[in-house]
């Protein structure tokens with residue numbers, strides 16, 4: 490994507506009249522777009538991807554950077570001012586730094602990236618300089634053997650080096666995301682918190698979700714939010730809810746603990762046992778241009794065909810917006826996940842990103 494294209498992408502897309510904010514049928518304003526850049530990943534995390542992996546999509550099926558910027562620029566005009574880049578693993582997408590620089594020029598309120606950290610040591614600096622504001626780094630364990638087990642390809646030392654590079658790069662906020670799995674890393678929650686706090690990071694624990702038709706959701710693996718809180722309070726004393734501010738607009742609920750004289754935050758993302766669908770503010774764009782208005786359902790709306798329809802500028806913007814409004818109007822109230830791992834979509838987490 491040329492610099493000129495980057496500068497102009499968005500410019501000609503001005504909608505003639507302000508069309509009003511993007512709100513779903515339940516009056517939930519949509520202000521947050523998660524953009525999956527690829528379904529490829531350099532890991533094979535046991536709860537995210539089948540052991541054999543998935544057949545990655547041919548490049549021609551992926552949205553180009555210009556198409557991604559176009560969708561973001563159009564939705565920005567109806568109140569979608571927060572964007573998080575996901576995958577698969579977004580850092581395996583070639584020229585990611587170029588895309589970030591073009592998105593940063595749009596003047597969004599928040600531009601963030603989720604990563605497994607494997608390539609962060611080399612990319613943290615360039616991404617920060619390109620205008621990326623925040624990072625969510627996945628880290629499910631501090632034990633190298635467990636790390637290799639859960640990621641099936643991962644190198645803990647590279648992720649730890651990536652975290653140091655991210656800290657040195659000066660990101661406004663770095664969150665450490667841990668998928669909490671009963672019988673796997675539930676004995677490490679306090680250690681992960683101490684690791685994060687000692688580095689000025691915000692630890693967050695995520696309940697496992699029954700994606701992939703529940704096939705990767707092993708019975709008994711769910712560690713409910715109530716149990717996560719109990720484990721943290723056993724280690725750190727009572728946690729105070731809702732008193733700490735952490736940048737971002739996602740569904741995490743934060744607790745504040747008093748540890749060694751300092752107030753420190755922990756986030757919990759409890760989609761299964763304490764859902765947050767009533768305040769859902771987000772939609773997701775897959776790497777192939779499918780708009781998913783809910784992570785937990787398989788239906789999606791094809792924006793790629795609109796993007797490649799030959800329409801240009803305001804006409805393209807209006808057509809994209811009409812397709813998005815139609816999809817958002819039909820957004821369901823919430824998910825049907827059960828604690829037993831039923832009620833989830835067939836899609837893999839790797840194909841849409843968290």
Ligand code: SF4
Nearest residue numbers: 766769783784785824
């Ligand atoms: S399950 Fe769907 S409605 Fe609920 S928070 Fe997630 S994306 Fe929103």
